Amino acid sequence: MCMAIPSEVIAIENGMVTVECFGVRRQASLLMMEEGEVALGDYVLIQAGGFVAEKLDRETALATQALMAEALSAQAS
Amino acid sequence: MNVLASEGAIGARLILDGGRISAVEITPRPAPPLNLLMAGLGFREAAQRIPTLFSLCAMAQRDACLGALEAAFGISPPPAWEASRKLLVLAETLEEHARHLLLDGALLLGAVPDAEGAKRIRRHVKSLEKAIHPAPFVVKPEAAHLAGWLEELRGLVLERIMGGRDVSALSSFASLQDWGRGLPPVPALVLTRLQEHDRSAPPPATAVLMGGLDPVWLADMLRGDKLGRFTSRPATDEGICLETGPLSRQCDHPLIGAIEEELGCGLTARALARLIEISQAMVAMAMILPMLEPWELGQGPMGSGEGIGQSEAARGRLVHWVRVEESKINSYRLMAPTEWNFHPEGPFVKALLGAPARSPEAASHLARLQAYAFDPCVGLLIEVYDA
Numbered sequence: 001m002c003m004a005i006p007s008e009v010i011a012i013e014n015g016m017v018t019v020e021c022f023g024v025r026r027q028a029s030l031l032m033m034e035e036g037e038v039a040l041g042d043y044v045l046i047q048a049g050g051f052v053a054e055k056l057d058r059e060t061a062l063a064t065q066a067l068m069a070e071a072l073s074a075q076a077s
Numbered sequence: 078m079n080v081l082a083s084e085g086a087i088g089a090r091l092i093l094d095g096g097r098i099s100a101v102e103i104t105p106r107p108a109p110p111l112n113l114l115m116a117g118l119g120f121r122e123a124a125q126r127i128p129t130l131f132s133l134c135a136m137a138q139r140d141a142c143l144g145a146l147e148a149a150f151g152i153s154p155p156p157a158w159e160a161s162r163k164l165l166v167l168a169e170t171l172e173e174h175a176r177h178l179l180l181d182g183a184l185l186l187g188a189v190p191d192a193e194g195a196k197r198i199r200r201h202v203k204s205l206e207k208a209i210h211p212a213p214f215v216v217k218p219e220a221a222h223l224a225g226w227l228e229e230l231r232g233l234v235l236e237r238i239m240g241g242r243d244v245s246a247l248s249s250f251a252s253l254q255d256w257g258r259g260l261p262p263v264p265a266l267v268l269t270r271l272q273e274h275d276r277s278a279p280p281p282a283t284a285v286l287m288g289g290l291d292p293v294w295l296a297d298m299l300r301g302d303k304l305g306r307f308t309s310r311p312a313t314d315e316g317i318c319l320e321t322g323p324l325s326r327q328c329d330h331p332l333i334g335a336i337e338e339e340l341g342c343g344l345t346a347r348a349l350a351r352l353i354e355i356s357q358a359m360v361a362m363a364m365i366l367p368m369l370e371p372w373e374l375g376q377g378p379m380g381s382g383e384g385i386g387q388s389e390a391a392r393g394r395l396v397h398w399v400r401v402e403e404s405k406i407n408s409y410r411l412m413a414p415t416e417w418n419f420h421p422e423g424p425f426v427k428a429l430l431g432a433p434a435r436s437p438e439a440a441s442h443l444a445r446l447q448a449y450a451f452d453p454c455v456g457l458l459i460e461v462y463d464a
Contacts, residue, residue, distance in 0.1 A: 002454060003109050004132035031180065031192045032199065045132045048086075048456040049181050053132055064129060071110035 005068055006043040006061035017052060019044060022069065028052050086456035087419050089448075091429065091440045094464035098440055101429045103421040105309045115399075115409040120146055120377035123399075123406055125213055133173070133454050136165040136206075137390035138397075141411075144386025145397040150378035160368035161209050161216045166388060167365070171230070171358040172202040173391035174323070174351040175238060177453040182267040182348070185449055191263045194237035201230055214374035223366050231359055238264055238355065245356035248331035250339045253349070264352075271344040274446065278432055280343030284424060285317060286325035287394060287417065296385045299398035299410045308412045310420055318423035321393030321414045322451065323350035327357075343428070347450040354391075379404045390414065392452045418451040425451050437461035 007019035007026070015030050017038060028046045030038055038044060038052060043061030047053040056064070088104030114130060115123055127142040128135035140162045147154055154162075176195045183190035208226060211217050235241050240259040247253055257268055294314075298307045312318050319325075324342070327333050327350040336346045383400045393414025400408040419425045428447045434440035440461045448457045 002131050002133040004130055004135075031190065032176075032196055034196070047132055048454045049184075051180070060129070067114060071113040074113050075107075075110040 002048065003068070004045050004064070006056050006064050007046060008061075009038055009040055009042045009044060012038065012040060017044070019046065019052075021065070026050075086458050087415070088458045089425075089444055089460070091434075091444060091459065091461045092464050093434060093437060093440055093461060096433055096435055098429050098432050098434050098443070099464060101426045103419060103426060105416065105419075105421070108305045108309060109411070111411050112409050115406050118406050119404055120150065121214065121374075134169065134390040134392065134395065136162070136169040137388045137395050140166050141386040141388035141395045141397040142399075144388065145384045145399040146378075146386070146401070148384025148386060149382040149399050149401045150380050150384070151382055152378050155372055156368055157216050157370040157372040158374070160365050161218075164209065164362055164365045164369070165206060166390070167358040167362050168202045168205050168230075170389075170391040171234070171355050172199055173454070174355050175199075175234070177351065177449070178238060178267060178348070179263050181449060181453045183263045185445060186267055186270040188263055188266045191237060191261070194233070194261075194263075198230070198233050198237065201226070201233060209369065216369060216372040218366075218369035218371070220366070220369075223369070227359065227362055227366065234355060234359065237261060238352070240264070243356050244332070244349070244352045245330070245360075248335065250335045253332060253336070268345065268348065271348050271446075271450075272340060275340040275343040275345050278443075280341040280428065282337065282341050284320050284324065284342045286328055287319040287321040288325070290387075290394070290396075292385050292387070295387075295396055295412075296383070296398060299385070299396070299412065300383070300400075302410060308410060309416060311412060311416050312420065312422075318420040319417055320424040320451070321417045323347065323354050323391075325393070326350070326389065327353050344446060344450045351391075377404075392454055393418065415452055415455055419455065437463075 005021055007021035009017045010020050011018035016027050017030060018025055018027050026046065028050050030052055032051045032053060038055060043056045043058060044052045045054045045056065087106050090102040091098050092100035118126060123146060124139060124143050128139045131138045143162065175198045179191040179195040205226065208222060209216060209218055240261055242256055242259060244256060247256055257265060302308055324347050330353050332353065333346055333350060336349055381402045386397045388395045395414060396412040398410045399406055417423060425447055429444060432443055434443055441459050444457065444459050448455055
């Protein structure tokens with residue numbers, strides 16, 4: 001369903017970022033972002049295909065993560 | 078917590094036997110916890126939360142959500158409010174189709190993507206929401222600015238995608254071939270490769286396409302779907318798995334008929350349906366712009382009820398169902414187009430069954446091509462086994 005789960009950028013190298021969310025690390029391409037638009041510590045959304053699609057402000061990202069974590073945990077239990 | 082699953086990846090297990098794909102097993106993705114995320118929200122909060130929950134089709138999700146809420150509260154949207162929603166959905170559809178061609182299609186088919194073109198169209202489309210809505214639930218259009226915005230978008234589309242000539246005016250396969258010779262490198266290569274593939278592995282002549290769905294039937298199915306069986310594997314009462322998306326919306330276009338006659342109902346037809354929608358979206362937006370007028374939502378509606386909302390997203394039909402009690406959401410369900418197209422007995426599976434594939438790598442690539450044709454946004458976890 002393409003849920004938008006914000007991930008934190010923990011590394012940037014050669015047009016790729018490593019992001020982390022809920023303890024899971026992944027890589028994604030910065031092809032759809034402007035040069036310098038994404039920095040370490042930023043929160044981003046990853047789209048299918050492995051592209052960084054959007055940068056979110058920290059407050060919104062953390063609030064969304066908390067909301068998702070609560071709902072996903074409740075669903076799993 | 079499985080992040081990939083939460084973001085919507087589907088499992089596809091392919092079995093190879095005698096150089097053909099003999100079986101396709103689909104693992105549906107888990108339903109999102111939408112009921113939990115929406116419970117207790119009022120009209121305004123729900124309409125603002127829903128687009129933040131989805132990384133794709135956010136405007137279509139909001140449109141379907143608002144449609145369901147309005148039905149539940151028994152209100153009709155004012156024309157300006159409805160027009161602004163339709164405009165944003167059309168722009169979003171155009172942007173997603175453009176990105177799938179210039180970026181995803183290029184990478185899948187071995188071309189250098191036109192990332193700059195995809196980015197420019199995306200940036201331009203993203204600027205529309207603020208140009209219409211200076212604040213949530215406020216429509217304040219500036220006619221001259223919006224007319225210029227649309228003209229700039231048209232220029233970008235003609236330059237980056239259409240080679241200066243609008244595809245929707247074409248009606249024969251010969252005219253398509255002629256048009257293709259004037260395209261920019263990425264669209265030209267993608268369309269050429271898709272046609273080559275359709276010729277080497279002819280697809281079926283027809284598809285079972287979604288037309289209008291009875292909203293009463295849909296509401297009944299969603300209301301009773303407490304365990305998520307219908308929303309994870311939707312089919313008609315007769316067990317028919319329908320295809321939804323650009324091809325189902327554009328099947329009456331003469332160019333689609335001409336392609337189906339020449340190449341069958343396959344990769345090319347579905348890719349061209351998206352291109353036709355890009356063109357038609359610009360025409361539709363031009364017709365909607367004069368309908369935008371200043372408008373502001375007063376107090377959010379109050380009451381109790383149940384409603385269904387439908388919106389045509391880039392990928393196909395979205396359906397939202399909601400029950401409201403004392404002005405707060407009590408129950409919420411969503412049916413996404415992906416579940417129709419990637420049903421275990423649906424169009425994606427039928428397109429792969431029996432297809433020639435000489436190696437696991439070829440089978441995997443074929444699955445990615447078909448996924449691209451049906452829904453380029455879907456995350457697919459492919460496994461291939463020899464029988």
